[in-house]
Amino acid sequence: MKLLKRYRFFLIAALFLSILVLRNRELGIEAISITGYSLKEMILVIPPIFVLLGLLDVWVPKETMIKYMGEDSGLKGILLAFLIGSAAAGPLYGAFPVAAVFMKKGVKFSNVLIFIGAWSTTKIPMLLFEISALGAKFALTRLLVDIPGIILIAYVLCTFADQAEIERIYKKAESM
Incomplete structure (x- = not known):
């Protein structure tokens, strides 16, 4: 139950995205593509920031x-x-x-x-x-x-x- 509460916003977004794909496949695929692009961008940006933060914190x-x-x-x-x-x-x-x-x-x-x-x-x-x-x-x-x-x-x-x-x-x- 705690896990559901922690990830409720992600699960709600995934549900809405699934409904969108079922109702309008083309628009849903585009939304998934944009989400994937944003996720990729975050994965490329966040780790270097946290490395620099660790160095700032220590040095x-x-x-x-x-x-x-x-x-x-x-x-x-x-x-x-x-x-x-x-x-x-x-x-x-x-x-x-x-x-x-x-x-x-x-x-x-x-x-x-x-x-x-x-x-x-x-x-x-x-x-x-x-x-x-x-x-x-x-x-x-x-x-x-x-x-x-x-x-x-x-x-x-x-x-x-x-x-x-x-x-x-x-x-x-x-x-x-």
Whole structure:
């Protein structure tokens, strides 16, 4: 029973996919193909991220992370969160395990949020693509709007978030 509960979302999705194949074979096969492609992409992305996380966890002492990105890090922590998030490669779902390790290492919550925001919107390869496809003026304008926007959102979330909830999130990250 515990196994069914654990995999209920997968089983429900598989059921709907089976029904789709029975009702509309062509569309169902296309959905299975897209699912397979996404699964393959995740299998290629997730293992390297976890290897890098393991190295980060072992090689970088908690004290170092606290010094550079912790509660008293100030502008240095913000810049480092932006730099790491912008230089990162991979889809957004790769940022969350990294964020969990950051929390485990004592990184300030706003810096974790800034890192996630930078990963999602200020990636260097994305900026280079935008410059080539949409022009430098557009790309740099978007970047100049995004940077203060990410910082603002991070601090607004920290201001309005319940401190007990933030502590619960950190405890959950520590237990992983």
